[in-house]
Amino acid sequence: MEQRGRFPTNKCISRRQEVVVRSMNGRHAHHRSWARSRRTVQRGVIGLVARSSASERIPVAVLGATGSVGQRFVQLLEGHPWFQVVALGASSRSAGRKYAEQVAWKQATPIPTEMAGIEIAECDPSHPAYRDVRIVFSGLDNQIAGEIETSFAQTGKAVFSNAKNHRMDPDVPILIPPVNAAHIEAVRGQSVYQQRGGFIVTNANCSTTAMAIGLAPVWKSADLGIETIVVSTMQAISGAGYPGLSGMDILDNVIPYIGAEEGKMETESLKILGEYQPSRGFVPAEINVSAMCNRVHVLDGHTEAVSLKVRNRGNRSKEQVAQMVIEAIQEYPSISRGVFGLPSGPERDVVFNQAPDRPQPRLDRNLGGGFTVTVGRVRPCNVLDVKLALCGHNTIVGAAGGSILNAELAVVKGLVSSAGIPTVEASTAARR
């Protein structure tokens, strides 16, 4: 069984978490006890909201639900404390059939019973299946994702996309909560948000996501920073969707080409690591990135060999820089769960594994339920400053799981409203 017990019991939560958990109370038993155990917390900046009268979770839809990423959404959303899948969308080839009858299910857990009987709808926002939906998760094929996602946002839905189509739009964030949570503010500048309350948030290309999370501690360290990244990927077969590559192509083989992947890593990473300024939009990070992408004979989990030139090396030796990189990773705070209290967030977003032969996709991809990126082999580089290996699950943190984290962050930030569900903003305003 590859899934962890996914939703957290309380250990230590922030006030922000507490607000969300309390606002969602009544929805999930262990979240109620999570909130109860924090009743002694001092009333703070955000304050405590009254118990919500709402007893439902936020209704959500998954588009592309029959595909590789769509199935991950369905799997990861089972029993979600805040979200309830009420609609599943796919092409006209699948529409009209019950999900369990139509999907070629390839996950290691059974089809969730709460979704098995849902009738697949076409991806048309006027379809009655989507009437009550507030959040739309998109695992649509990028040949058609762009227009469909726009049409859902135009009907007031919050769209969280895996597809590449909108990633470089000037008002759409490529959001990775442990790296650039502040970018979610870009949503408020989307005209469709101002007019109808709908918006689009994308996640990154899966290799780019693992790299951004793995390198965030270095990038954000005032003593380090990054000037140059040279990365070679070893990408899993599942990244090509299902059925993807034929066995004849990938067995006993490495394919040193994944269409457009290198360009995406080189451009998306600059937007992700850059700044969002409401007056100027996205200001890209000043980093040189060179990517070489390879498909390897691994089912899930993208591994990457990275060489770095740091920005602030000063007089330090490369050994000292390598040690500082390790410490930056070890000290990097738990952001998804610790800072924001996102229920899908792992204990740690990024970890350092000191074993000489890690990370390895088969051993490390499911850490933190597939939400944690593992970094290892940090050592001096003869050409740049340091080199390392990192690994992240391409269809969990790199795809469906990443979108779910993004939607959870949007709820915490008050961007997704739902009747009876107080948000951080609403509860703060109520106290003014």
Ligand SMILES: NC(=O)C1=CN([C@@H]2O[C@H](COP(=O)(O)OP(=O)(O)OC[C@H]3O[C@@H](n4cnc5c(N)ncnc54)[C@H](OP(=O)(O)O)[C@@H]3O)[C@@H](O)[C@H]2O)C=CC1
């Ligand atoms: N696999 C990965 O690791 C990652 C994938 N992505 C992105 O996520 C998206 C999905 O990828 P993946 O799951 O691998 O792709 P799949 O090919 O496995 O699934 C595609 C989905 O899109 C649906 N679809 C296709 N055509 C239409 C249409 N005309 N109208 C409505 N629905 C349609 C399919 O429905 P039907 O079954 O009815 O044909 C299916 O549900 C892509 O944009 C991809 O680039 C992003 C990051 C990582």
Ligand SMILES: N[C@@H](CC(=O)OP(=O)(O)O)C(=O)O
């Ligand atoms: N190209 C990635 C998966 C993918 O679909 O990426 P993107 O979302 O950037 O198109 C891979 O093959 O592993």
